[in-house]
Amino acid sequence: MAMAGFPISPVNDRLTQSLSPMTQSRIFHSLLTTLALILLWPHQKTTAADYQLGTLSQVIADVPQGKLTQGIWKSTVYPGTVRDYWIYVPAQYQADNPACVMVFNDGRTYVSSKGQFRTPTVFDNLIHQGDMPITIGVFVNPGVIPPAQKGQRGRRARSFEYDSLGDRYAHFVIDELLEKIGTQYNLSSSPDCRAICGISSGGIAAFTVAWERPESFRKVLCHIGSFTNIRGGNSYPFIIRKTEAKPLRIFLQEGMNDLDNLHGHWPLGNKEMAASLEFKNYDYKLVMGTGRHSGSHGGAILPEALKWLWRGHESLRP
Secondary structure, eight states, X not given: OOOTTOXXXXXXXXXXXXXXXXXXXXXXXXXXXXXXXXXXXXXXXXXXXXXXXXXXXXXXXXXXXXXXXXXXXXXXXXXXXXXXXXXXXXXXXXXXXXXXXXXXXXXHHHHOTTSSOOHHHHHHHHHHHTSSOOEEEEEEOOOEXXXXXXXXXXXXXXXXXXXXXXXXXXXXXXXXXXXXXXXXXXXXXXXXXXXXXXXXXXXXXXXXXXXXXXXXXXXXXXXXXXXSTTTTGGGHHHHHHTSOOOSOEEEEEEETXXXXXXXXXXXXXXXXXXXXXXXXXXXXXXXXXXXXXSSHHHHHTHHHHHHHHTTTGGXXXX
């Protein structure tokens, strides 16, 4: 007995004839249920509007506000590139006391007062409440090679800098960027007082910095990280499993409806990262939402993510 609409071979025909009508009915309904789930899954999308910024992402009266300055950086580690950068200094900063420092890749995304993260405002509120230490924020954009002639567009170096494995970007952040900023501000040299954050390719870059230089960074906040095969980042889960555990604390945020393309599957990549971190007993947390490839979910939970990342900061010695 063949099920209507399903062409079968003589072998399969003999198999179905050996099954009772009730068993055939159960198999048929199971197939229909599976098919329905497959068809419905792509439509279970969450829009940016479904994630809202909370009170700690808004300016609160009587909370001291830090100072934000902007500049242009010409790199020597990446010759020929220029980039915008911003420095946030909390109102509580005193030059006599070393401050913790947190670096943000794709700096403009995180520093904007009208964006999805609004990090300086979150810092103001959390530092005022005592939920994170006095922390100087460094927000840096990826490099751009200026156009050779007027009217041409510059060449973006973002993927080269962020998606590449190895220590070159860490060298830029630690030995060039922070080395110079450290002559202007009293930055802590303790790795436990240093954190780095990024989104998408900037997220995997943040992990790479801490992975390559744990003596300089031990806290990582990664939003929708590109742990996929753009430039080999899909190998990290296997590298983690085969490498002696490093003293890192890692927060991963991802969305079930994130990208799935020729480079890989973003939700799966982050789940594999979490599984490998779990296997090696890392201090980590994965928060899986239902969003797409955007900062809406990461921005909504930024205050809680920072609280988790900086928990126990009272015992730090900058």
